[in-house]
Amino acid sequence: MTLVARRLDHALHDRAARRLVPSGTARRRHLVLVEMALAVAGCVGGYLLWIDGARHFEVLICEQIIMALGVDRISAALGDSFLVFGPGLEPVVAQMTGSCSILSSVLALAALAAIVLRERSQVVAGFAVATVFVLAANQVRLVLSLLAGRYFAVDALVFFHDWIGAVINFAYTLIGLLIMIGMTMYDAQRAEQDHTGRHTADRPEAWARPGLGHRVPLDADDAPKEPKVQVAAFLHRRVLPRALSARLARRRERTRVDYRVGHENAARRAAIVRDLAGKGLGVHTATLLAVATHETDIGVLDALADAVAARQWEPIASADVIALRLWARAWLMRAPAGTGPAPTGRLIAVTGAGGPAGVAVIQALQKAGDEVLALDANPEGAGLRLAAHAAVLPRADQPGYAESLLAILAEYRPSALVCTVAEEYRALTPLTARLDEMGVRTWLPDPAAAETCLDKVAFATALHAAGVPHPATAWTAGTAGLVPGPWVVKPARGRGSRDVVLVDEPADLPHAFFTVPGAIVQTRLEGREFTADALVARDGRMLACVPRWRDETRGGISVRGTTFASEAVTEVVTATLRAVGHSGPANVQGFVGPAGEVTIVEVNPRFSGGLPLTLAAGADVVGAYVAGILDPDAALPPLEFRPGLRMARYFSEIFYTSADELVGAAR
Structure with missing residues (x-):
């Protein structure tokens, strides 16, 4: 025999020998078939062995439930059947057959647990819970069937048991299967983390250290094993x-x-x-x-x-x-490192923190490095969440305002108090001596000057006496008709364009006058509306006058504006503030007519809601005002500004929880 023939014969012999040895796949297939045969045999044998005991047991439990419910005319005296007397007392024997028992469902779950899930220790608890659930659900099915026959008719019992009961049987068997699988498939060795970094399961020893994603090389003993049936x-x-x-x-x-x-x-x-x-x-x-x-x-x-x-x-x-x-x-939105303002070490209290002016003042102080104590009567005021410290006060016209304010200032001891609500001046003025004792500096306008600005009748009288241009004004019904039209009717003491009514027809004027509370009537001016942010020194010098066009307003607040320079406007604004005797911050509103004439409408003796435009234009009226508060004798220099600077306003949000904890960028 040649060498080639011998090698061919040897190869064929080896191949025939290998065919006699089953492969791993074949062995696993045979093992699965054997396990399936054992499962079927176990289910059939268990059913034949235990069905009678299971029927008696379930009948006994159902009888106890019926007795606990207090239902009569249903008896389990037959042992494996129920004797039911219907509405007409007609008797019927409801036999507890094998298909009514849970034994077949329990045996199927047991076979699945023993064959597929046997390597998991949790399978015993899962099988026990699933069995209890199936038993309870089947008892509900039996009780409802018996109650249908007791209160309705024998046909109702048969219909409920055979049709509706079949659906219930399928449902609770499937749910029991899912319960067992859900409890069994939990693996305590999963290596996972939740979003906070906490480990949600025990980590395998193959992981080198906690944290995100580092593994050591696996040894031979740690190599992945053959996958199991999942x-x-x-x-x-x-x-x-x-x-x-x-x-x-x-x-x-x-x-x-x-x-x-x-x-x-x-x-x-x-x-x-x-x-x-x-x-x-x-x-x-x-x-x-x-x-x-x-x-x-x-x-x-x-x-x-x-x-x-x-x-x-x-x-x-x-x-x-x-x-x-x-x-x-x-x-x-985080601040770049090293670009923030150097802290001044001062704490400045700001009232009216919930309004636009208060928010603007708080942000200006923070940009200068000051720490802020925000005060407002509204606990939901946005400015309270912007400052490092915050407190809620009663309104200035409510009892307890002075006591609350003094208690808060005594606790925090700010260096200065900035008031952005003109109506608070009357309540703050009597407290200046006690504030000085605490070391809290203030700069409040003369009470008479503030009252003149807040009362539009007194304001019109003062400007008329000083010869400052002002629209014709009447505050009585008898003189209202003498004012040239068209008209604007508004409260003598109001703010934020509230209760303002525009009137074009003379016949509508009396109705508008008596509708608006405490009304005055003025001639409605033509031209372009402006606001001038001003700061007047204690000696009456005009430190800053920044006029800006009110290009667009919403609720009395400027949302679009443009700064401009005008000697005529500056002169009239200066004469207006001199006429009312005001010092400190103010915003003066008026119109520039078609021929260039300037007419003043009103003065608010406080910072304005459009203050951010003035600050952006270069006139730091907040910083100068705080400097004047801390050093009353300081010679404050005049402030310059940039004309032609435009402002477009948009909404910004603060997020906080019910516990007043800031969230996100506000933190």
């Missing part, structure tokens, strides 16, 4: 609809942390974060939150914040997505 995987691949399976997978992925991120370098981590966020904030939410919580590299955090900000169009999928967006907003 019921969950089988359900997802073969049983559940694809859409439902994908939905459950997405929900599971949202709460799972991707451990492949932490051990990479910073550039790679940033690329991974951008890729994960690009798939949707609701897809890898837990991983992105973990990065935002534990990451220390500024570049990675910048990449995450930019990626989150780029997906603002994405619908909100959960509360964690909201938290991620709030974090990104706070990160992007």
Whole structure:
């Protein structure tokens, strides 16, 4: 025999020998068939062995439930059947057949637990809970069937038991199966983290250290073992609809942390974060939150914040997505390191913190490095959340205002008090001596001057006496008709354009006059409306006069404006404030007519809601005013401003909880 023939014969002999030895797949297939045969045999044998005992046991339990409910004419004296007397006392024997018992369902669950889930210690508890549930549900089915025969008719018993009961039987068997699987498939060795970084399960020893994503090389003993039969995987691949399976997978992925991120370098981590966020904030939410919580590299955090900000169009999928967006907003709005103002060490109290003027003053003081104590009567005032310290006061016209204010100032001991509500001057003036004793400096206008500005009748009288241009004004019904039209009717003591009525027809004037409380009537001016932010020194010098056009207003507050320079406006504003005897901050409102004539409408002896435009134009009236408060003898210099600067206002938000804890960027 040649060498080639011998080798061929040897190869054929080896191949024939290998065919006689079953492969691993064949062995597993044979093992599965044997286990299935044993399961079927166990179910059949158990049913034949225990069915009579199970029927008597369930009849006994059902009898006890019927007796506890106080229902008569139902007896279990026959042992394995019920004797039911219907509405007409017609007797019927309801036999407890094998199909009515839970034994078949329990044996099926036991077979599944023994064959498929036997390697998991939790299967015993899962099987016990599922059995108790199936027993309880079947008792409900039996009781309802018997009650149907007792109160309705024998046909109702048969219908409920055979049809509705069959549906209930299928439902509780399926639910019992899911209960057992759910309790059994829990694995205490999953290595996962929630979004706060806490480990949600015991970590395997193969993990080198806690944190995001570092693994050591696996030894031979730690090599992955042959995969086991996974019921969950089988359900997802073969049983559940694809859409439902994908939905459950997405929900599971949202709460799972991707451990492949932490051990990479910073550039790679940033690329991974951008890729994960690009798939949707609701897809890898837990991983992105973990990065935002534990990451220390500024570049990675910048990449995450930019990626989150780029997906603002994405619908909100959960509360964690909201938290991620709030974090990104706070990160992007953070102050650059080292660019903030140097702290002055002063604490300045500001009243009226909830109004536009109060908010503007608080922000100006903070930009200058001052710490602020915000005060307001409204506990929901936005300015209370902007300042380092805040307190709520009663209104100035309510009892307890003075005591509350003094108690708060005694607690915090601010260096100065800035009032942005003109109506508080009357209550603050008697407290100046006690404030000085506390070391709290103030600069309040003369009470008579403040009252003249707040009372539009007194204001019109003062300007008329000083020869300052002012619209014709009447405050009695008898003289209202003497004022040239068209008219504007408004309260003599009001603010914020409240209760202002414009009248064009003479016949409508009396009705408007008597409708507006405490009304005055003025000629409605033509021309372009302006407001001038002014600061008058204690000696009467005009330190600042910044006129701005009121291009657009909402609720009496300027939302669009433009600064401008005008000697005529400055002269009339100066004459107006001199006529009323005011010192300190003020905003003067008026009109520039078609021919350039300037007419003054009113003066508010406080900072205005449009103050941010004046400050942006370069006239730091807040800083100069605080300097004048702290040093009354200081020679304050005049302030310049930039004409032609425009302002467009927009809304900004503060987020806080019911416990007054700031959230997100407001923190």
